[in-house]
Amino acid sequence: MIATVKRRIAAGIAVLIVAGSPMVSAAESLGDALADAYRNSGLLEQNRALLRAADEDVATTLSQLRPILNWTASLSRNFGTNRTNLGSSGISRNEVSLGLSAELLIYDGGESQLAMEAAKETVLATRQTLVSIEQQVLLEAVNAFMNVRRDSETVALRQNNLRLITRELRAAEDRFEVGEVTRTDVALAEARLAGARAELAVAQGNLMQSREQYAAAVGREPGSLTPPPRLPTLANSLDEAKAVAVRTHPEIRSVQHQVSAAELNVARNEATMSPTVKLRGSYGLTEQTNSSDYSRGGSVSLDLTQPIYQGGRISALVRKAMAQRDAQRANLHVAGLSVRQQVGNAWANLLSSRAQIEASQRQVQAAQIAFEGVREEATLGARTTLDVLNAEQELLNARSNLISAQSGQIVAAYSVLSTMGLLTADHLNLNVEQYDPLEYYNQVKTAPTSMSRQGRQLDKLLKRLGKE
Template sequence: MMNTGKMRSVRSMIAASCVGLGLLAPMATQAETLADALVGAYNNSGLLDQNRAVLRAADEDVAIAKSALKPVLQWTGNLTQSYNRSVSGGTSTIPAGFRSSTDSLTTSVNLVASLLVYDFGSSRYSIEAAKETVLATRETLVSAEQQILLRAVDAYMTVIQTQQLVSLAENNVRVLTQELRAARDRFEVGEVTRTDVSLAEAELAAARSNLAGAQGDFISAKAYYKVAVGREPGRLSPPPSLPKLSNSIATAKALAVRQHPDILTVQHQVAAADLLVRSNETALKPNVSVQGSYGLTETFDSQASTRSGSIGFQIGQTIYQGGALSAGVRKSQAQRDAQRGNLHVVVKDVERAVSDAYAGLASARAQIEASQRQVRAAQIAFDGIREEASLGARTTLDVLDAEQSLLDARSARVSAQSQLYVAAYSVLSATGQLTAQDLKLPVQIYDPSAYYNMVKDGPTKYSKEGKQLDRVLKALQKD
């Protein structure tokens, strides 16, 4: 019985191979296709929902950064009850021991507005850094999309392959049952010994055990499919032909370096880190703001009231804050250097992934050719040995060994075909082409800029745009 974990890793990206395998019966016209599975994975993925929510949070960071350059309006209210009790020590007009009391209830309302006028570009750098972070998060979403679609292909082909292995195991049980029956008949007429019958019985028991294991793998594959695609597998049709791939590894590497989402993510992170360095450096300089206020004070037990207002410019600079500002600059510089180093690492990893995928593709093609020759030879050998055994020229053990060799050859062919498609779709993933848009899936492609355009200017909750945004967020909520 094939190891399930190894079997899955081998089938990771298979999308079309079993057409030439000839081991599956023709599917009905309504059979589920690979495209159906990919659509299901795209529409039902919790990982995609998670990363889309992370992207929306990054979009909001742009609005938050922009708010530093917008007016800040605040109000405060105050209600004060005052009590005053006094006893006179005596004067020319007030006798000693005279007691007096005054009570007052005062209320005040103040409105304060402020606006940052100039900060040497610190806020602008922060806004641009937030935008770069949004772009990086969008590429992270694309990377997650590739993972989801890759897993869907893996799940689809896992079901097909395990189903084929069950079919092979069932056929093996039928053949060995016939061999056991033939061995017993020959034993009855004295053509073979009891040992031959026992050998046939042992091989049949092993075949039944292998069948049970294959059936268990098939059940596991269907559960895996449900997790990856979002529903139970129905009747799966053979996958389509292999995707078109470049024959040049160098060309594929160049394409991957230009468009792979992992590389683009880090490039935007490097840009964001560099902008944050500039923002922290300019934060050491003065900033200029304009401030205005208006206040109203009313005393309830008198006619007294006060109205006041002011407007003015303020310039200020932090001279010393325990070294925090300088440490912040050095920290941002270190983070920028770390991102630059990470970019080199990711580029090398992507290039190596492309090389590995093409190496796997070439290896799988060679294995398919070899396994097909192995199946043909094993079939001829099995037919010949079984015929010779019927004439007494071969033993039961020879027949059983030939049957096992044929089963192994057929299983190897299934695995080799699976490996071919694993490698083919690995190339698409390694070059950044395994997306719903590249595969032309019939789905509503998620637009990452739609939410950004709604929130980038920070609409208030009670504005027309804010109310529209609330409806969008409510629609995005899932139970």
């Protein structure tokens, strides 16, 4: 009976160890994971495309300050009957018309120029939103990396615990056979072994989930992950961290540009009350295909218009723009408070994780000494099997707490860096080709046409961006 139980236990341990063992692959660092997350993120690609769309708004508003040229062509057939006192005659002729028109905005109170400046501020705000997304992607990669490391170490710890309890079960069985302990001690060891196997299964399930999280965050399956060499460089104090965050956090900088855009939109709507001056010109040709009759001519005009009354629409738009400006100003205040709170929370988590590591290290040391002492005393008959199992469980809990605290410290440190606005590929000096938002903007800010040399260069840039 006892031999059969031993064989089943050994077989179960072998299956669990094989199931929990990670695949052997090249070792990779946290920097490697962050670089791949930056390269493979679909979320980053989505927001880069949104930024390029905002860049085009600048080109769209600039086009309103340039001449507008249109050509027209028509082919018509006129037919009918013409009746007079002298009699009636049929009408039948074909006409071909060609025309060219031009329009140039000379003055509109600065409305178009203000619209272009507001579009530029929106571009700057969108760039900061892209930085926020970049920080989000990199922090998620840090979380995924440390979760895989934590759960891998937990699985190894549980496997080792399983082996220890198995040895304790065998020792209890041997002592039971010679009459040193009762069947109760053996049952206690068997129950603790079953619990250890269940905990190992849970740990292996957690590891599988962490590996899936890693694949989603980094864009590939995890290999053999090396420990982070050191914590990132942070501020020396909480006040210093908050001061840096207020200056550099992308959320605050984005809202600052949104405030500027809203102020420009107020002035833009006020400018719609100003006169508008446009220069217009046209030239056309009309010829009859069945005769030699034709007409050619053109016109040039300088048009001046100004709204007098539009049912209160313009005033309403101005007030709406003012309300939106006030909302953005309030949003800036809210963003500042939120960022300061985020820094404070992340800083508190970092301090807490440091304290947890120190306490857990002392707990592991004490639990190790206690376990070795209880196990030695048990061999002399001064301790029971339950005492040994409890001491081993205390040591297991202490080591598990230390693993979680060490992982939490890394995540907390990078969270502080994120709340300061510094968790970027540039600040971390990642080994990646960084996306340059100016490259596309500089190509489109002058609103090039597809037929121009710059337009052809832009087509090449778009093809390259589409392949990345």
